[in-house]
Amino acid sequence: MNLRNLYQEVILDHNKNPRNFGELEEANRHAQGHNPLCGDSYEIAALVVDDEGRIEDIRFSGKGCAISKAAASMMTQHVKGKTVDDAETLIEEFRQMLTGKLDPEGNDRLRHLKVFAGVAQRPERVKCAVLPWHTLHAALEGQEEISTEGEHDPFGEE
Amino acid sequence: MTLNELEQAVAEPRTHADRSDWTWEQIRAEFPVLRQSIDGHPLSYLDNAASSQMPQEVIDRLTWYQSAEHSNVHRGVHTLSQKATDAYEKAREKVARFINAPDSAQCIFTRGATEGVNLVMHGWGRKFVEEGDEIIVTALEHHANIVPWQMLCEEKGATLKVIPMTDAGELVVDELPTLLSDKTKMVCVSHVSNALGTVNPVEDIIEQAHAHGVPVLVDGCQAVPHMKVDVQALDADFYVFSGHKMCGPTGIGILYGKRELLEAMNPFMGGGDMIRTVTFEKTEYAPIPHKFEAGTPSILAVVGLGAAIDYLESIGMDRIARREAELLEYATQRIEELDFIRILGTAPNKASVISFEVLGVHPHDVGTILDTEGVAIRAGHHCAQPVMDRLGVPATARASLAFYNNKDDVDALIGALQTVKDIFG
Secondary structure, eight states, rough: OOHHHHHHHHHHHHSSOOBBBOOTTTTTTEEEEETTTTEEEEEEEEETTTTEEEEHHHEEEEEOHHHHHHHHHHHHHHTTTOHHHHHHHHHHHHHHHHHHHHOOTTSSSSGGGGGGGGGOOOOOHHHHHHHHHHHHHHHHHHHOEEOOOOSOOTTTTT | OOOOHHHHSEHHHHHHSSTTTTHHHHHTTTTTGOOOETTTTEEEEEEEOOOOOOOHHHHHHHHIIIIISSSOSSOOSSHHHHHHHHHHHHEEEEEEEHOOOSSSGGGGEEEEEHHHHHIIIIIIIIOOTTTTEEEEEEETTOOOGGGHHHHHHHHHTTTEEEEEEEEHHHHHHGGGGHHHHTEEEEEEEEEBOTTOBBBBBBHHHHHHHHHHTTOEEEEOTTTTTTTTTOHHTTTTTTEEGGGTTTTTSSSSSSEEEEEHHHSSSOSOOOTTTSSSEOSSSEEEOOOOTTGOOOOOHHHHHHHHHHHHHHHOOOOOOOOHHHHHHHHHHHHHHHHHHHHTTTEOOOOOSSEEEEEETTTTOOOHHHHHHHTTTTTEOEETTTOOHHHHHHTTOOOOEEEOOOTHHHHHHHHHHHHHHHHHHHHHO
C-alpha cells in the first residue's frame, strides 16, 4: 500500500494543527476514550441543544498517534452543527468504512473523511482511527468512559 | 510402495554440529522467513525481542519429529512412543547442558516464561508466602514478572516492593539493602530488560538476597538467546525463559529451579503424568520434573527447542554475543547520527535492544511507516507499562537485533526513519 494513502497531507495537517482542540466548559456531554495498548487517550466534550437534538459545539483534548488525532480533529469538524441522529449515522458509516464494510465511493456524507479509507488496509491501525468516533458515540449516549479493550470494547460485537 | 520406499519418503534431515567458521551471511541464508519482501522492500526483521525466527534445521527437525517419531510420551510400550519419549527427554538434557543445570530433572517444560513465573507463584508462593510478607520486583520488569506477584500479594495480604531505576534505565541496586528485610520472601528480576535492553546486575542482586536467605527468580527471556547463561554460576534459585525467543517454536519454555525448592513446592496442575499413584483417598505425586508436567506436553515444541539449542551451540553463544554487540554498536551509532531521535535506555551494559522515540511522532506511526519500507520493529509499551511511566512516555519504538541481522537491516532502518522525518516534517 502506498504510504501516502495512509499519511495523506490532510491527516498530517490535522495532526499538526488539530481543529476544535481544547476544553469546552459549557459542554453537557463528555466521554473519555482510551486505548490501553498504545496509550491513545481522548476526551470528547460536546454541547447538545436538547430541544433540537443538535450538536451546537464540540471540542476534543488528549493525545495519541497521528491517525487518531487527525480522526478526532476531522470528526469534530464534520459533526459540529449536525443533529445527534445524523452524527450517529456518520459514526456508523465511518466505522463501516474502516472495517471494509462500506465503499466510500458514492457516499456523500463522509466527504473529507474518505482520506481514512486507506486505514482499513492496516487492521492494526483501525482502532486508532475509530477511537475518537466511539468516544463521541459514548458521549452522546451518556456513557462516560470507553476503552478499546475490555467490556466496553466497541469492537467486541465484530 | 515397498516398505523401503515408504521409509525413504521421509528422510532424516541433515544437521551441522559446527558452524563456528561459517560466515554470518551463510548463517542468515538458513532463515527462510528472511527471504521475502514487504511492499517491494527486502524484509529487515528487527523485532527479535518479541519473537525470533527459525532456521531451516529447526523447521526440518519439527517436520521429522512429526513425520517419523510422534506419539505420546512416557506411557506407550510401542516403538514410536519410545522414540517420542527419547526425543522429549533428550531435549531436556540439552536444555540442562545449555544453561549448566546440575540435573536435567530441574528443568521443567512450561508453555513459556510466563507460565514458569506463574508456576512458581502458585507452587511456591501460595504455599510459603503469608500475610505481611514482602516480594521484591524491579522497575524494569515485564508484566509477566509483576502481575503474578501482584496476584499473590493480593491473595495473601503481602506487599510488593520495587527496586527503582535511573533515567538511563539502570536498576538502583544500592536501594536493595533498604528493601530487603526478614519479611522478604522472594526477589524477582529480569536478567535483561525487554523494553530497554539493560543487562541487570543479577549476580549482585542474588548475592544480596541470599545474604538474607531470600531466593531469587530470574526472568531470562532476553538473556538466554544472546549470551552464555550459567544458572549455577549465577546461583539463581529459579530461572525462566521461552523457546520462541531463541530460534525455537512458540508454546515452550523452561523453568529451572534448585532441587530443594522444586521438591518443596506444590504441583501447579493436577492430571496425568504428574502422579506416582492415584486412589480416591490420596494421590502421590511423581518426582520432579514430572510433578510439574501434568497432561500431554507440547512434545513437538520441546523437540524444536532442543534443535534450536543445537543450532545456537553450533554457532557458539560467545560468537553470537560478539556479533550482536557489533550490530548494536553500529545501530546505536547510526541512530545517534539522527538528531530527531532519542534513545531510551542508555545503560553501558546492554543487550541488542534499542528503544527510541522519533521526536514529535507517535511510535505507532513510526512502526507503520517503517513497515511500508520492510522494516519490522515493535511499537508499544512492550508489556512493561511501569517502565514507560517511569520514562514519561506512553510507548516507544523498539528495534531488537539478532545474530542473523546484518548492517543492511540497520541501514534500512535508518533510511526508513528518514522517511518518517520527511513525512512528518
